[in-house]
Amino acid sequence: xxxxxxxxGRRLAGAVxxxxxxxxxxxxxQDRSPLGYILCVAVPAMIWAGTFLLPRMFRADNLLxxxxxxxxxxxxxxxxxxxxAYALQQVIAYGIGLGCMIFCIYLVRSVxxxxxxxxxxxxASLMLLSLPLLLGKEINGARNWVSFxxxxxxxxxxxxxxxxxxxxxxxSRRRMLPWLLFSAACLGMLMLQKDLGxxxxxxxxxLALYWCASGDWILTSLGILGGCGTAVLGxxxxxxxxxxxxxxxxxxxxxANTGYQIVQGLMAIASGGLFGVGLGLxxxxxIPVYQSDYIFAVICEQFGLIFGACVLLMYVALVLRGAAxxxxxxxxxxxxxxxSCVILLGFQAFIIIGGVxxxxxxxxxxxxxxxxxxxxxxxxxxMMGFVQGVASLNEDDLEEDAHLARLER
Amino acid sequence: MSNELYEVLSLAARYLFTLLGILIVLxxxxxxxxxxxxxxxxxxxxxxxxxxxxxxxxxxSGELPEGTAVPVPWEGxxxxxxxCDIVIPCPGIRKRHLRFSYESGFGLKIIPLSGCEAxxxxxxxxxxxxxxxAPMTHGSFLQIGSAVLRLRVFAxxxxxxxxxxxxxxxxxxxxxxxxGAVPPPPGFPSxxxxxxPPPGFPAPETSAFPPAPESMVPFSVPSEADVNPAFPQIRxxxxxxxxxxxxxxxxxxxxxxxxxxxxxxxx
Numbered sequence: 001x002x003x004x005x006x007x008x009g010r011r012l013a014g015a016v017x018x019x020x021x022x023x024x025x026x027x028x029x030q031d032r033s034p035l036g037y038i039l040c041v042a043v044p045a046m047i048w049a050g051t052f053l054l055p056r057m058f059r060a061d062n063l064l065x066x067x068x069x070x071x072x073x074x075x076x077x078x079x080x081x082x083x084x085a086y087a088l089q090q091v092i093a094y095g096i097g098l099g100c101m102i103f104c105i106y107l108v109r110s111v112x113x114x115x116x117x118x119x120x121x122x123x124a125s126l127m128l129l130s131l132p133l134l135l136g137k138e139i140n141g142a143r144n145w146v147s148f149x150x151x152x153x154x155x156x157x158x159x160x161x162x163x164x165x166x167x168x169x170x171x172s173r174r175r176m177l178p179w180l181l182f183s184a185a186c187l188g189m190l191m192l193q194k195d196l197g198x199x200x201x202x203x204x205x206x207l208a209l210y211w212c213a214s215g216d217w218i219l220t221s222l223g224i225l226g227g228c229g230t231a232v233l234g235x236x237x238x239x240x241x242x243x244x245x246x247x248x249x250x251x252x253x254x255x256a257n258t259g260y261q262i263v264q265g266l267m268a269i270a271s272g273g274l275f276g277v278g279l280g281l282x283x284x285x286x287i288p289v290y291q292s293d294y295i296f297a298v299i300c301e302q303f304g305l306i307f308g309a310c311v312l313l314m315y316v317a318l319v320l321r322g323a324a325x326x327x328x329x330x331x332x333x334x335x336x337x338x339x340s341c342v343i344l345l346g347f348q349a350f351i352i353i354g355g356v357x358x359x360x361x362x363x364x365x366x367x368x369x370x371x372x373x374x375x376x377x378x379x380x381x382x383m384m385g386f387v388q389g390v391a392s393l394n395e396d397d398l399e400e401d402a403h404l405a406r407l408e409r
Numbered sequence: 410m411s412n413e414l415y416e417v418l419s420l421a422a423r424y425l426f427t428l429l430g431i432l433i434v435l436x437x438x439x440x441x442x443x444x445x446x447x448x449x450x451x452x453x454x455x456x457x458x459x460x461x462x463x464x465x466x467x468x469x470s471g472e473l474p475e476g477t478a479v480p481v482p483w484e485g486x487x488x489x490x491x492x493c494d495i496v497i498p499c500p501g502i503r504k505r506h507l508r509f510s511y512e513s514g515f516g517l518k519i520i521p522l523s524g525c526e527a528x529x530x531x532x533x534x535x536x537x538x539x540x541x542x543a544p545m546t547h548g549s550f551l552q553i554g555s556a557v558l559r560l561r562v563f564a565x566x567x568x569x570x571x572x573x574x575x576x577x578x579x580x581x582x583x584x585x586x587x588x589g590a591v592p593p594p595p596g597f598p599s600x601x602x603x604x605x606p607p608p609g610f611p612a613p614e615t616s617a618f619p620p621a622p623e624s625m626v627p628f629s630v631p632s633e634a635d636v637n638p639a640f641p642q643i644r645x646x647x648x649x650x651x652x653x654x655x656x657x658x659x660x661x662x663x664x665x666x667x668x669x670x671x672x673x674x675x676x
Contacts, residue, residue, distance in 0.1 A: 008439065008443065009440075012433065012436045012437060012440065015429055015432050015433050015436065016433060018429065019426065019430070019433070022425070023426065026418060026419060026422055029410045029415055029418065030410070030415050063437065063440050063441065063444070066437070067437060174486070174505070174522075214492075215492050274427075275424055275427050276423045276426075277423075278419035278420045278422070278423050279419055279422065279423065279426065280415065280419055281416060281419050303426055303427065303430070304423065304427055306427050306430070306431070307426065307427050307430045310427075310430040310431060310433065310434045311430075313434045313437075314434060314437065317434070317441055324445065324448075328448070330482070330483045330484075331484055331510075332484060332485070397458075397459070398451065398455070398458060401457070401458040401459075402451070402454075402455060404563065404564065404565040405454070
């Protein structure tokens with residue numbers, strides 16, 4: 001790592017660690033809980049470890065690490081502010097996620113041929129997606145959770161990882177029919193589960209990746225039109241889709257009942273103003289599902305709209321950096337893998353933030369890295385691990401090119 | 410701490426948190442931009458970064474004259490349309506004609522796409538003939554449609570392949586690196602390798618291949634536009650030790666490509 005790239009990393013990590021040290025310290029003054037003081041030290045320490053130790057192992061991209069760590073820690077902070085028990089679970093999931101990210105980096109660097117793993121992942125993914133239909137329970141109108149005793153998880157979050165691998169592999173081989181069939185099967189099962197938000201993410205990721213792989217504007221445009229047509233069809237066929245659209249257009253019409261969540265979110269954002277009501281103040285728990293879907297509204301209430309815009313810009317920076325990593329990849333599979341991961345994460349952030357701000361109809365997806373949910377966080381960290389693996393391979397390739405060029409002088 | 414004191418602290422701290430948030434975002438974007446600039450300056454000094462070599466056109470068309478050197482990336486698709494990684498706009502070449510990928514220790518694997526044909530070192534590749542893929546190494550010939558190309562691999566890249574049990578390679582397709590000769594495609598006179606370029610073909614303008622080895626003339630420095638720091642510069646007095654066995658190397662090694670040229674193209 002050159003000195004020039006080390007300096008911005010240290011300064012950025014320093015700012016991030018200072019932010020979280022002060023934030024957790026402030027919250028500790030409020031509740032005087034030992035957990036707060038522990039997190040005051042533990043979270044900056046985890047950020048330090050994730051930002052400085054990991055690159056020494058794998059030539060990881062420091063900027064991506066810094067952004068990922070910031071967003072994960074932001075989720076822990078907001079959850080500690082609203083529900084400390086959730087924060088502890090989130091910290092544990094964050095630690096597991098870091099381990100999974102390291103594993104995914106190692107996987108990308110070491111696996112030469114992805115043909116075998118992809119052929120295994122296809123039936124495994126379809127089986128996982130069918131589990132909620134067979135064993136799942138309906139939560140908030142969607143049947144997308146599976147419970148085994150005290151452990152419950154969302155198979156669609158796990159299948160996201162295999163989706164990016166499978167789509168990238170088939171597209172790098174220019175084999176369009178298999179990925180089309182796999183995508184259609186996944187979408188069909190998600191529609192049966194009524195998990196329309198995840199179906200939208202899958203569809204958009206597949207379409208965007210197709211365009212990245214082929215550059216075919218015509219078919220991509222047809223795909224977009226097809227998606228719009230399906231949305232219109234869904235509107236006419238499904239009552240809950242019509243409800244979502246109606247609430248998006250005028251949530252105040254039924255403020256006390258179906259529009260309650262959206263209105264509470266909007267009012268929380270408005271009450272925060274530019275600088276927020278103050279960490280630990282306000283009433284974030286009055287928003288339904290504040291810990292998951294509406295965590296962005298809590299962030300805007302506590303820290304203000306300016307900080308909310310900063311969080312949005314961090315997602316933009318994450319996507320831009322991931323796209324740069326993808327474009328620099330030497331192998332098309334690696335490039336497509338990195339691109340699919342950042343497209344998926346970026347689009348997921350867009351649709352949930354857009355839904356919270358009432359730009360688009362609300363869908364029940366999580367804010368990547370921030371929302372409460374172990375499966376979601378670990379899945380996002382694994383995708384970031386794929387991107388980091390590609391970034392580390394890019395660095396190796398550039399160093400080899402420089403070495404070869406020096407040999408010839 | 411009393412609630413009132415906490416409220417005052419929290420209200421004061423919100424400006425600090427906003428400031429830190431803005432600082433973090435600004436530093437992130439500044440870092441993004443500076444890395445972008447750094448990368449471009451690094452690539453300016455490594456014009457062939459991401460490439461494994463070049464394909465020199467021995468027989469082309471009006472749009473692709475003889476002697477043109479087409480950069481070869483690590484993997485991609487070769488065809489006649491602009492969206493391909495290697496564009497060869499010659500008659501007989503389909504929009505997407507073949508796939509290629511470079512593998513260390515193996516060479517540039519050529520796999521014609523469905524319904525397409527290619528000839529690598531005289532071996533026909535297509536679905537009907539049973540030969541579906543073949544490796545190309547430094548000096549190999551590729552004939553597709555009306556185009557004939559010859560591959561030049563950059564120095565330092567391993568391409569001494571172990572072809573023993575590889576299912577993709579038939580014995581006829583194994584390039585005779587160890588024998589010091591690569592068979593030219595059919596229709597091209599079988600000439601002594603030292604008498605390059607083959608009769609009927611003008612010497613490439615870029616001087617992509619060295620002259621007759623008897624003269625032991627150092628490799629001509631290409632023009633400014635073709636300067637490539639990764640290309641070897643032949644220096645007769647700086648031949649790598651152990652060069653006498655260069656043509657019969659069993660193990661991949663990062664040696665200067667110029668040393669191997671002398672061995673490959675000597676009689």
